[in-house]
Amino acid sequence: MAWDPEIWTGDVRRVLYRRLVDRFGPYDQWTKKSSPGRDLDAAFLDFCGSFATAVGAKSGKAVQQQIRFAMPETERGSSWGRHAQTAILNKAAALEAGFIEDKHLPDLVAVGRLKSEA
Numbered sequence: 001m002a003w004d005p006e007i008w009t010g011d012v013r014r015v016l017y018r019r020l021v022d023r024f025g026p027y028d029q030w031t032k033k034s035s036p037g038r039d040l041d042a043a044f045l046d047f048c049g050s051f052a053t054a055v056g057a058k059s060g061k062a063v064q065q066q067i068r069f070a071m072p073e074t075e076r077g078s079s080w081g082r083h084a085q086t087a088i089l090n091k092a093a094a095l096e097a098g099f100i101e102d103k104h105l106p107d108l109v110a111v112g113r114l115k116s117e118a
Contacts, residue, residue, distance in 0.1 A: 026100070
């Protein structure tokens with residue numbers, strides 16, 4: 001999902017993660033990889049749909065994609081490519097809201113992008 005500066009502002013992300021924590025707890029309490037589990041998955045899907053409507057996102061799946069960017073990396077890591085900005089901004093908002101903790105952040109190795117020849 002591409003970053004839309006009109007929808008996914010820092011304020012919107014901060015509200016998203018604060019509300020996630022309030023309704024479904026921090027990520028450490030989630031029992032599934034991409035949803036809270038604990039019989040809260042249907043409420044989570046409703047929450048994502050309602051949040052999408054409130055902020056003008058395309059769908060609840062678009063909200064879920066933003067949330068996935070904040071999730072801890074797999075053992076193989078992640079290659080965000082052109083979504084690096086989206087991932088970083090989501091992780092920052094999630095960390096600030098208490099959804100994730102420092103231990104959930106990846107070890108980063110910065111690699112410069114190749115300059116395209118125009």
